[in-house]
Amino acid sequence: MPTKSPxxxxxxxxxxxxxxxxxxxxxxxxxxxxMLALAQRIxxxxxxxxxxxxxxxxxxxxxxxxxxxxxxxKTWLHRITVNECLMKLRKQKQLNEKPIDEYLPEFDRHNCRxxxxxxxxxxxxxxxxxxxxxxxxxxxxxxxPGTYRIVLQLRDIEGYSTDEVAELLEISPGNVKVRxxxxxxxxxxxxxxxxxxxxxx
Amino acid sequence: MKYLHRSGVRGWIKGVLFRGMPGMINCVEFExxxxxxxxxxxxxxxxxxxxxxxxxxxxxxxxxAAYRLSSELSCAVLGTPQESVPEDVPEDLIKAILDARQY
Ligand SMILES: [Zn+2]
Numbered sequence: 001m002p003t004k005s006p007x008x009x010x011x012x013x014x015x016x017x018x019x020x021x022x023x024x025x026x027x028x029x030x031x032x033x034x035m036l037a038l039a040q041r042i043x044x045x046x047x048x049x050x051x052x053x054x055x056x057x058x059x060x061x062x063x064x065x066x067x068x069x070x071x072x073x074k075t076w077l078h079r080i081t082v083n084e085c086l087m088k089l090r091k092q093k094q095l096n097e098k099p100i101d102e103y104l105p106e107f108d109r110h111n112c113r114x115x116x117x118x119x120x121x122x123x124x125x126x127x128x129x130x131x132x133x134x135x136x137x138x139x140x141x142x143x144x145p146g147t148y149r150i151v152l153q154l155r156d157i158e159g160y161s162t163d164e165v166a167e168l169l170e171i172s173p174g175n176v177k178v179r180x181x182x183x184x185x186x187x188x189x190x191x192x193x194x195x196x197x198x199x200x201x
Numbered sequence: 202m203k204y205l206h207r208s209g210v211r212g213w214i215k216g217v218l219f220r221g222m223p224g225m226i227n228c229v230e231f232e233x234x235x236x237x238x239x240x241x242x243x244x245x246x247x248x249x250x251x252x253x254x255x256x257x258x259x260x261x262x263x264x265x266a267a268y269r270l271s272s273e274l275s276c277a278v279l280g281t282p283q284e285s286v287p288e289d290v291p292e293d294l295i296k297a298i299l300d301a302r303q304y
Contacts, residue, residue: 024299025299029290029295041280050291058301111230112215117263121267137274141275141278156272156275156279157280180236181236184275187275191271191275195270
């Protein structure tokens with residue numbers, strides 16, 4: 001007489017519990033380093049990042065039995081980690097709407113751009129050589145409201161498409177594009193003293 | 202101050218130029234195209250108009266160069282975690298995760 005327990009359904013092998021535990025441990029060991037790095041990039045805080053990764057694994061391991069290779073395990077864990085990080089940012093009210101108008105480009109009443117002349121620009125590599133410049137850039141980025149920084153981070157750094165970022169942040173793709181452009185425009189303004197060499201490298 | 206005054210007169214001239222000529226966009230419209238341009242998503246006709254504005258407008262040309270450079274810098278910096286993640290596998294965290302997992 002067949003039992004009703006799904007565990008003994010014909011055709012489904014039931015791995016012994018220690019096999020499952022071993023599988024979980026392998027998954028954690030294989031992925032924890034890059035997941036911590038990812039969470040750290042988004043949250044900029046070691047303790048918060050560890051917490052997010054722990055939650056991501058718990059959610060991930062719970063979903064593992066139903067995970068049927070819709071995407072690679074890595075892609076799947078990546079998304080869970082990002083979602084856990086976003087939850088943390090939301091809890092800290094870091095994704096609330098904040099104006100950045102003061103950093104946006106300016107135009108005169110004839111719709112012409114107001115832009116002081118630029119000297120010849122150095123290459124990015126030249127700026128990045130200096131630890132001090134890197135620290136300055138990081139400092140300026142932190143001035144960006146979280147709602148703009150996160151779009152920049154997800155699309156420009158983590159490699160998500162506009163549509164994927166829209167889904168993750170629960171906003172429209174058009175809104176993602178507007179925020180991304182504003183974030184970059186504001187950064188350009190914030191980094192001007194560095195780019196113009198007015199700050200010692 | 203000097204610069205703003207000059208921009209006033211030039212702005213007027215450019216305003217007339219970019220408004221009056223066919224196939225021209227002004228700087229505000231240029232700004233709206235920047236993201237699509239950098240994503241390579243501008244249709245051929247709009248790309249032509251965008252690039253024409255860039256050739257004629259010193260302000261937009263230099264603005265875009267600085268915009269690209271600052272994006273590049275921020276990507277390089279955002280891509281590296283502030284405090285480096287410890288090289289060693291964090292054993293206590295792994296243990297906490299495995300202990301917390303529910304069957
Ligand atoms: Zn222009």
